Amino acid sequence: MKNLFLIKLDLPFYLRLPSSGFFTWDPKFKHACIVPGQFVGEESFSRICNEIAETTKSLKTNEPNKLLDSPGEGKQGAPYKYPVTSVIDNSDEYITQVINTSNDGGFVQLKPFTEIKIFLISDGNTLTEEIKERAFDILNHFLDIYRIITQDPSIHRIDRKLNLYLVDCLVGQKDAKKNFDEENVLDILKNIEKYNFSDSIGEKRLTEQRIGLLDDIFPGETLEGEHLNNLIKLTAQEYQIPLHYDLILNAQTQLKKHNYHVAIIEAETAFEVYVENTLIKIAVELKRKEETVKELEYPGSYDQPGKRLKGLDEFISSYRTNNKLKELDNFVGSDQYKEWDIKLYKVRNDVVHGGLRKITFEKTRDAIHSVKIAISKIEQSIAGLADHVQICADVNHLNNTAGKIEFN
Structure with a gap:
C-alpha cells in the first residue's frame, strides 16, 4: 500500500528559490516533491553557558558537570559591545550583528536558512530507515542540480549525520474511505496540500536529532607529552608546509566531512605532487640535466611499470651511492608501494575514471594511511634531503564522528 511521507529539515544556507513545489527525481518512484521556504533567523555564540547553566549536575551522581571544566581562563582588557551594520542596495543600512567582547559576551548575527519539505511516496505507513535515506538522496540530487545552475559556492550536499540539528519525519493521513493506491504518484504530489500529517510524536511522527553531539563538543584531550613538545619546538622555527602535506591534511578534513x-x-x-618534487630535488642534488627530469615529469604513468616511480628509485639509488649510504630496497614492489597501489591509486582511478561515489569511511581512511606510509618510506631513503618535519603516518586518531580527535 502506497503512502505519502513528509521529511522536514532546515538547511544551513539560503536557496534563492520561490516557495513553490518542485517535482524532482526519486530513485524508487521516479517522482518526489520539494518545497523550499526561505527565512532569516539568528545564530549566536556565547562565551559562557546560559541555557546549560554552569551549576548543571550529573543526572546520575549529582556531581558537577565535567564538560564545563575549562583548561584555561580568558582574561582581557575593558569590554565593549557594539552593533555591526550592513548597507543594502547601496542605500538602506541595517544592524546585522551585535558583538560583545566581555568575558560573558559573544555575538548574535543574522543567519539565512532554508526550510525544506520533502514529500515522497513509499510502501506501507511506517517511517523506515530506507525512507529516510531515500529522502536525502532526493534532497542531494536537487541540491546538485541547484549547484550546477547557480554555481553558488556556499551550497553543499547534506549529510544527515553532520549538517543538521533536527529532522522531522511525518506520515501522511488520508480520508479513511480512500487510500493512496487509487492515485498515481504525480497526482498525489500535485495535491499535497489536501493531506494532513501527524502533529504528535509517535508512530506517525518521528524526530531525528543530530548524532555524535558529545564528540562535537570537545575534539580531544589537551595536547601533552611528545605532541606538545613537538609543537613548542617546531613553532619556534620558520617553516612553510609543503603542498603534499597540505593536501593530505585537506584529505583528512574531507574524510571527517564524509566527502570521501x-x-x-x-x-x-598529494602523492603525485610529492613524487614530482622529490624527483626534481634529487636531480638537482645529482646535477642531472634538466631534460632527464622532464622525461620523467609528464609522459610517464604511476602504475606498474610506473616510469616516474622507477625513475625515482634510480635517482634514490644514485643519491645513496654518491653519499656512501647503504643500498635499500626499491619503493616499487615494496609493501608500501603495494598498499598505495591497491588502497589509493586504484580507488582514485575508480573515482576519477569510473564515477565511483559509494566509498566508506574506513576505506577512505585506509587510502590516506597508504599515502602517508608511502611518503614516509621514500623520505627515510633520502634522509639528507627529507623534509625536517615528518607527518605522523598513523590514522587511528580519525574517528567516524563530526568531531573527536584522539592522540594515543
Whole structure:
C-alpha cells in the first residue's frame, strides 16, 4: 500500500528559490516533491553557558558537570559591545550583528536558512530507515542540480549525520474511505496540500536529532607529552608546509566531512605532487640535466611499470651511492608501494575514471594511511634531503564522528 511521507529539515544556507513545489527525481518512484521556504533567523555564540547553566549536575551522581571544566581562563582588557551594520542596495543600512567582547559576551548575527519539505511516496505507513535515506538522496540530487545552475559556492550536499540539528519525519493521513493506491504518484504530489500529517510524536511522527553531539563538543584531550613538545619546538622555527602535506591534511578534513571521493582525489594528488618534487630535488642534488627530469615529469604513468616511480628509485639509488649510504630496497614492489597501489591509486582511478561515489569511511581512511606510509618510506631513503618535519603516518586518531580527535 502506497503512502505519502513528509521529511522536514532546515538547511544551513539560503536557496534563492520561490516557495513553490518542485517535482524532482526519486530513485524508487521516479517522482518526489520539494518545497523550499526561505527565512532569516539568528545564530549566536556565547562565551559562557546560559541555557546549560554552569551549576548543571550529573543526572546520575549529582556531581558537577565535567564538560564545563575549562583548561584555561580568558582574561582581557575593558569590554565593549557594539552593533555591526550592513548597507543594502547601496542605500538602506541595517544592524546585522551585535558583538560583545566581555568575558560573558559573544555575538548574535543574522543567519539565512532554508526550510525544506520533502514529500515522497513509499510502501506501507511506517517511517523506515530506507525512507529516510531515500529522502536525502532526493534532497542531494536537487541540491546538485541547484549547484550546477547557480554555481553558488556556499551550497553543499547534506549529510544527515553532520549538517543538521533536527529532522522531522511525518506520515501522511488520508480520508479513511480512500487510500493512496487509487492515485498515481504525480497526482498525489500535485495535491499535497489536501493531506494532513501527524502533529504528535509517535508512530506517525518521528524526530531525528543530530548524532555524535558529545564528540562535537570537545575534539580531544589537551595536547601533552611528545605532541606538545613537538609543537613548542617546531613553532619556534620558520617553516612553510609543503603542498603534499597540505593536501593530505585537506584529505583528512574531507574524510571527517564524509566527502570521501574528494578525500581520495586529494590524497592521490598529494602523492603525485610529492613524487614530482622529490624527483626534481634529487636531480638537482645529482646535477642531472634538466631534460632527464622532464622525461620523467609528464609522459610517464604511476602504475606498474610506473616510469616516474622507477625513475625515482634510480635517482634514490644514485643519491645513496654518491653519499656512501647503504643500498635499500626499491619503493616499487615494496609493501608500501603495494598498499598505495591497491588502497589509493586504484580507488582514485575508480573515482576519477569510473564515477565511483559509494566509498566508506574506513576505506577512505585506509587510502590516506597508504599515502602517508608511502611518503614516509621514500623520505627515510633520502634522509639528507627529507623534509625536517615528518607527518605522523598513523590514522587511528580519525574517528567516524563530526568531531573527536584522539592522540594515543
